[in-house]
Amino acid sequence: MTGINLPAPLLISLPLAIPWIAGAILALLDGRKRGPKWFAVGALALGFLALLNLALVVVTSGPVSIVAGGWPHGIGIALRADSLGVVFAVVSVGVMLAALIYESITGVYWRTFPAVLLLGAGGLVGVFLTSDAFNFYVFFEIAMTSAFVLTGYREADRQVRGAFLFAIVNLLGSTLFLIAIVSLYTMTGTLDMLLIAQYTSQMDVASLIAIATLVFAAFSLKLGLFPFHFWLPTVYIGSHPSVAAILSGALANIGAYGLLRFGGSIFNEVLAFAAPVLIALGAISLVYGALQAVSRRGVSEVLAYSAIGQAGYIMLAIGIGGPVGFLAAATYAVINSLNKGVLFLTSSLQGAVAGAAFAIGAFSVAGIPPMAGFLGKMTVFQALAQLPPGQSAVLIGLVVLGSAMSILYMFQTYQRRFLAQEGELAVSSAWTHSIPALVLAALLLTFGFWPEPLIQASSAAGAAVGLEVANWP
C-alpha cells in the first residue's frame, strides 16, 4: 500500500485543517444533539483517513515537508512529516476517534465536548507534524489546554479538582519546556529543529545538559515517569473513561514522542551521557508502577499505576538508544496506546462482550503471545540484550518481574470487574457501547498475528529518530 500522493501542501495540511475547521464549526453547535455529534465523528474520521494516507506516503517514500508562506527553508516556519511523527499521530488520533465514538454512542454530556476534542486532536497532530521548536510548544499548549478542559468532563467535583491539578502541574512542565526552547534559540540562533540538531551535534555535552534536563523533566511529566508521576493517579482515577483513554492513549504520547525527538536528535550526545540515569529511572518506574498496581482494587486505579509502569518500559528503551532502542520505544508506545484505549473504554462497562475486549487488552499489557503486547515486550528485550551482559541480566530480570506482576494485577482486575460474584446479578451494558473498544482490541489481535505493518512502521519511525541530521538537504 502506498497511499494517494497528493501535492505536499495538501497532503500535510489536510490532517491538521480538517479537525480544526470542524472543531471551530462545532463550537457553535450543540454537541449533545445527534447531528453535530455524528458530524464530529465523521470529521475526525476524515482527518484520521487523511493522516493515514500521509503516513502511508511517508513510510513508503520518505519525509514530506512544506515551509509556510513560501519562505526559503531555515527561515520560514516548516511543517515536516517523517515516519516517527506520523506513526505517533495516527495512533493518537485513532485512540481519540475511538473515545469520541464511545462518547457518541453512550451519550454526550457537554455541548462543547466534541468541539474541544476535535480542537485538541488538531493540536496533537500539529505537535507531531511540526518541525519548528516554538511551534512545537504552541501546538503542545493547544493540545494540553483542550485536555485540561476534557479532564473536567462530566463536572463531578472530583473531576474538576483533577482538571485543576492536571492543569497546574502540566503548565509548570510547559513553562520549563518554553525556557528550554528559548535557551536553545539563544544558543543556536534558529528555531528549526533540524538546524538546531545540526548545531548541537557540534556542541559540548556540558553546555547542553541543563537544557536537556529541562526538556527531560517537561516530557517525563507528560509521560508520567517515576519521579514525575505524582499527579497521574488523581487525574486518571477521577476522569471519565473516554477522557482517561484520551489522556493515557493519546496525550501521553506527546511525552514519548518529545523524548524521542529531542533526545534522539537534538540532545543525542547528552542522551548517551545520561543513559545510566535514564535506564535506572525507567527500571524504578517499571517496578514502582507494577507494585502499586498489584496493591490497588479499583479498575481505574490499577490502570493509572500500570500507566506509570508502562512509561518505565518506554524510558528503558529510550535510555538504551540506538536504532534498536528507538524502535523498541516507538513500538512499545504505539502498542501501549492501543492497550490503554481498550482498557479505559471498557473500564466502566459490564457483560461478556466488554469483558472479552478487556481480556484482550489485559493479555496485551501482560505481553502474552497472540496479542500485540508480546511484540512490544520482545522489542524491549531485544534492546536490553544490547547492553553489557551483567547489566542486561539485571534489567531483563526486572522486566520479567514487571511483566509477571502485570499478569497478576490485570487478572485480579478482570476477575473483580467482569466475573460476577456469587449471588450478584450481572447486568450487561448494551453491546454497542463496546464497539470502539472491540475495534481497538481487534487491532491488537491483528498486530499480534500479523506484525509486519507495525514493525515496518515503527522501524521506519525508529530510523527517523537518529537519521534526522543526515536527511538534511
Place this chain on the structure above:
Amino acid sequence: MIVLSAAVVAIVFAAGTFLLLQRDLFRIVAGILTISNAATLFIIASGLSRGQAPILPLDSGPVSDPVSQALALTALVIGFAVAALLLVMVYRLYLSHHSLDAQAIQTSERRSAALQRREGDPYVEEVPEEEIDEDPGEAQEREVTTP
C-alpha cells in the same frame, strides 16, 4: 545587565514557586501565572538590546532580535487563555465547596462521595478506593472538628 536580568527572572520564578506551594487555590493560580511571567521575562532577556527597533531599518544599523519579541507575545497570549481557564475552574470549585482551601475541598469531596454511596446513587462513577473506605459518619465527625 545579564546578571541583573538573571536575578530578576530568578526572583520572580522563586516567588511564583512559593505561591504555588500554598493551600489556597487562588494563590496557586497566582503562582503558576507568576512562573509563566518569569518565563516571558526570560524570553525578553534573551533578546535584550538597548535602543534599537526590532525591525529592519532602512539604513543598515543594528537591530533588536524580532523573533524573541514575537515569542514573548505568543507566550503571553497562551498564558492569558490558560489563566482564564484556571480561574473558571477555581470558581467552579468554589461554587460547589464554598471554600478555596485545597484541604477543605478534598474533605468535602470525600464526604459527598461517601454520602452518594450510602444513598445508592446509581450515577456515581467509580469512586477511588480511599474514598470507599471512608465511613460517612466518620467523615461528618471530622467536618465538625475542622474549623
